Every structure is written in structure tokens, then in C-alpha cells.
Amino acid sequence: MGNFLSIVQLIEIMVLISYLNPFSSEGEEIVREKGSIEGIFEVNPELLQLVRDSKSQNISDDSYIPKNYADLALKRVEWYLRRKNDKKYNHNDYAFLINPKIAKFDVISIYTMAQAIGIKFNPKSREGRLLVESQGKLVEDRLEKLVPIERKEVVNNLLNQMITQDNIKWTSMSQLLGSKKINLTDMILDQGDVVLEKEDFLIRFEDKIEGRLPEKMYDLLIGEKIKEMIISRMIMQKTENYIHKVHEMAPKIEAHPTLLEIGEQISEKIKELSYFPGSGGSGGFGGDIKATQLQHEAFPPCIQKTIEGVGSGNRNDAIVLLLTSFLSYARLYPSVFRNEGTSKISDIDPDLQITINEIIPLIFEAANNCNPPLFDDDPQEKLNVIAKLGFGVNKDPELKHEGESKWYTPMSCDKIKIHLSSLCKPDATCKKIGNPLSYYNRKRWELRNSGDKTPSKSSESDSDTD
């Protein structure tokens, strides 16, 4: 240790805290001082200068330089999507984002974005998710660029601010666990505490460790990386919570037109940048995915197995929960997880002809393939299938009943592993996705790009059922 921080360095740390955690008291102070919505679209000379002065910043074109708070918000979106999807991404186009001096502008821009998204979209919308994910990634990148002593100091400061107890209990992270931002198995736990500090680690475990230096074991298992991971995930959670809070309050107050406009611009920017040819990234098969004939060869292994028939024990969940939601969304609304908006079948299939003539027969056929056939034992499960399509507990889907129940989205791969583990036989594509519907979209995109023009089996399925 031996290195004490000077007053100037301490002030810099305080700046760094708001730069990394806009939801800290330092960040809130900036919003109180400078958070007027009026000047959001006004050119800000100080920001322009700061961006130009940022180390390695590309200034060959004016388009690289955000001119006001709104521009800065959109640049953050652009940075994240290009970084994720664009093979030609160049960090120097966005070097200003890694300049700590940008803190006061950055804080205003993230609050503006969070408010715009919270007002206009659902917190779980792709706009909401993008803001949360990008904030986490930005915290990681920003920490990485700090000099070690500053980095350590600021990490400890941030942790102390965010966690008030002496020992962090894993149960205090229930929100992070629930949203899967943190894995319990990634942390070292002892007596309910998350072990983070070296001294604490040595006191607890030194006697157990043999044949290896305990200090080295600490550096390998925990070190600063676990602390930094927790910090970035906590800031993501704070971002998400803030969007939620705004979203809850939104119906009670009149939205400022500026925020609505920024929300619209963010959405447009995401649509524009979701697809980069040849990127292969998770957003690389983007674009709007429309309702089309089902392409059976793009079904994931769990769905293929369900269609072939499932044994007793798993039949009900496989047909009613998994297949019903998968086939209906795959046929009618494959982009449900990307888009904010409609969640009724009749919005896409107004006279329910596709539902009645294509989707339900496939579900019932798979139910018949079960051993023993599902509806022989449990005829009431037919009603449950209709209910999971959003038409209440009724014999047939009818428009007058629509909305009596929810149109269920397909369960995630994680849930399938728990509820229907015998159906989960992952192939290579499964490793890249978290939901059977995402598999379907990705596989169709891969098949299209590989030039596979095999006609969809959906056109043959009628004869199969005859």
C-alpha cells in the first residue's frame, strides 16, 4: 500500500464515481444541478470541446462528435450496437465515452435515456434491455481503462456506497440473482457471506488450502474481478430499477414531448443498427421478423422431440406450455422478444384462420403422438391449449373470448432444463441462444444465408396429417 491519495486524486475519485455509477449520490447531485430538459437539443460547446480533446478520438468527420445531450444519448446506443454487431467497429470513434471528464454530460444523458424509455416503452422492451446492458458494458470498459491504484480505490468506494453491511449477504443480492445478472456459483460463499476481501478470505480459508499459496488462490478465485463484476451488475440493476420507477409513474404525469422524441429516436437507432451483414453477433440476424409459414427444419431439438411425441410425466407441460406457445409465436409473431407492442393473436391473425387451420392442428397432432396420447387421458388439456393462446378456458378460440387469458410466450431454455429436462438435447446452435424461439429465428436466418432453399415442410404437413 504506502500510496496515499492526494486531495486532487480524491476529488477525481468522486468524479469517477458518478462517471461509473450515475445513480450514486454524486450522480444525483449532477442531475439536480444541470438536469433541465430544456437544453437537451441545444449545441453544447463544452461537450464538443471535451469530445474533441478525448484521447484517440476520431474527429475526421463531424458525425463522430455528439453536439448535445440528446446526441450523446444516441451515441451511447450506437456505440453499444456497433461494438456488439459491427465487425468494422472502431473504438476511436467513441473514445469520448471512456473519458472520465465526460461524467457530468454522461450522467444527464443516461437519465434522459432512462426517462425516455421508461415513459415510452416497457422496461423489458429491447430499448430497456439495451440501456441496461450497455450501461453494464460501459462500466466494465471504463474500469478497465483506469490506472490500477485509481481502479482499486474507486471499486472499493463504489462497493462501500452500494453495500452498507459489513459482510455482503448473498440474500441481499436476490434481485441480481432473480434477473440472472449474477450466478450464485460464481461467488465464493461462506456462512451466507459473499467473500470479497483478501484478509477475510485468508481468515476463513487459509487452513483449508494445501499445496498452493492462499494469497494466490484468492487472486485466482476472487481478486478485483468479482468485485468489479458485482459493481457492474448492481449498476445495471439500478438502471433497470430507475426505468421501472419512471414507467410506473408515467401514467400519472404528462410526458414531456422532448422525452417522447428521444424515445422515438432511440428506437429508430436500434432498428437501424440491429443488423450488420456478416457480423454473426447475437443481433446479427436482426431486422423485423414477420409472420411466415413455419419452417420445421429450423425447429430446435426440444420442439422436434415434442412433435415426435412425449412420454407420460412430461406430456402436459411439453404440449400445453412449450409447444403451444412456441408454434403460435413462431408462426405469427417470431419477433416477440425484440419488439414492444402487440400481444394478441388477432392483431396478426384477425380472423383466426391461421390459428385454427395451421397452429392448433399441429399442436393436437403432437398431443396424439404422445405415449399415451395426451387428450385420451386428459381431455381438459385441450381447453388449456386454447387458454394458453389467450382465449380463456374454452373449447375453441373465438374472438369474443380473446384476452380472457394471456397469450403465453415460449419458456426459456433455463426453464425447459428444469421442467422438461428430458427434451433438452442441445445442439451447436442451442449454445448461442436462450429461448427456443430465438433458436428458430437464428436457424432460419442461417438457413437463408447458407442458401438452403429446401421447401418448408409446413406445405406438406396437411398431407402428413391426413
Next chain:
Amino acid sequence: MTHIFEPSTLEERRRYYRDEWDINDLPDFIRKDLSKREFGFDHLGRGPNDRYRVFKTPDMLKRFMRYRSPFAAYCSVAFYNKPRKRGEWLKSELVFDVDAKDVPVRSCGCDSVCEICLDEARQIVAGLIDTLKQDLGLKNIHVIYSGRGYHIRILDESAMGLDSEGRSQVLKYVAGAEPPKNKYFMEDESGQKPYELEHFSIPLGYPAVFTKRIKYAILHMNGTEKMEEVNPKLMKDVLKYREMVQKDEWGLFKNKIGPIRYRNLVEGISKLNMGLVDAKVSIDLKRILRMPTSLHSKVSMRCMEVKNIETFDPLKEAVPKFVNERKGY
């Protein structure tokens, strides 16, 4: 002994609830806030279809049980402000259900439940409780013998508000259902090769939990277990060299198996471990579980709280009197 796991008749159920059952045996954790739980009953042996019952006092529950002598009785793990409608959920016990007949690695190979697999389920439960206490620091843990296995019911306030995903993460941790990573990076050594560190070299945290679970699985396998990652040749070698695991000679064991096949084995067993506990029960916040003190009529065993899991013997402590009095016993 053959009469032990046979179903009980209506007459036997009546005798049980009239002569043996005592409302005062109901554990305190159920009696406390009794009126905030939902109760469910199976009267005909076709599943619990008499649901949403609420009892304001133990006396009301006592009268119901005496009068109806249900085939099976259940109560919710959840507490509600309006239990009759399952409305205004407050919190739920964190629950792990280990059913002897569903344990994925059983040395007995029986097709239902026997003394051996019941005892193996007991050992598994003891291991899970150890992790729940030592690693997760949970308190107020109760073990219930369910009739064919065990329920671990945790009423630690800090964990009762967890959502399904949080519970699923706890489940994976305690069951050892995820292979721990085996590559670690040192700080300030960017660009360096990662350090390879297998779970068995790390005597703490999740890797140590995983080592215990995988050791149990390897030592109890009978060779018929199906794992996609483990072919018959690998299974044969595992059985051949498992004595090394017994002696904690993990390095030697891995050498004999080979690094790639070892990873396959670890992957395979981690998936099997997911079946140690019924995951559906753990993640369901509104589940109803067999009520302690009630009769498991399918096997004629008493569902009861276990005071000491190390010494508990269901065949001595959970067999109702009427079973001993059966003709020909």
C-alpha cells in the same frame, strides 16, 4: 417388511386419524401463521383436488382431519393475506424435495422405493443441509420425512422472498448442477494463459460443494445411469477406477480417465445432479406439500418432522401402528 409400503385402506386411515394422529404433533413452523397457508386434500387417491381450504385454528384443522380422514393432506409453502384465493402472496418457504424413487443415482436399482434408496435419500439430504448451512448460512431449516423421501423446508426470512429464478440458482448451487469453471485468470496478467484449476483442487466455495456431489455420484453409480456425455466405455472406466475417488486421489483418477473424458463425465454428472431434487417443487412459490403428521396413504407411512437426519430411520419412526397390526405382518 413387505407390508410396509402397501397402500392403506379407508378403515386404516380412519384408525390412524382417530387413534394415532395428534394435532399437537404438528410442527410449530406450521402451527404458527396457520391461517395464512392454503391447505389441500386428496380424498379419493386421485390427486389433491380439494384445494384453497383455510383453517383459522389448529382445532378446526383437527376436526377436519378426524372427520374426513383424507387419503392425503397438503399445506402451502406460501403465506398469503388471502389464502382462500391464493391472494396477496407474502412469502414462501424455500423447499427442496428429495424423493427416493427419483434420485438419479441409486445403488439399489429397485423400481420404486426400498430401504436402501430411502437411506441414500437421507444421506443426500444431510449433504444438502450441510451446504445450506455452511455456504449459504441459512437458518430455521426443517426436515420432513414425506413417506417416500424428504422435504427440506427453510423458513429463513432472508430467503423467503426469493423469486423462482433466485430459487433455481440456490438449487443449482446446493445440488452441484453446474460444472464449475476450470480456467482462472490472475489479475494484472492480461494476455497470459489461464490457470487450469479443477474443482477438486479448490477446497472451498462452490467447487468444493461440487466435488462432494460428484464424489457421491461416482461412488453410488451402478453402471446403468444414462448420461449423454458418458459412453459405456467411459462408464466402465469410471467404475474401474472409482476407488481413487473414494481415497480423494482425484488427480490420479482424472489421469486414468483422461482430461477430455473427465470433462464429459463432470458435465454428465452435473446434469444428473439436477435430478437430486425435484426442481419444479423448489421454484414453485405456491406449491402445496404433504402436511407433516399426515398419512402418506399410498405407502402407509407417516409424514413427519425429522429431528436428527443423521440417525433417522423411517422404518422405525414413521411406520403407523396399524401397519404393524396388519394380518400376516
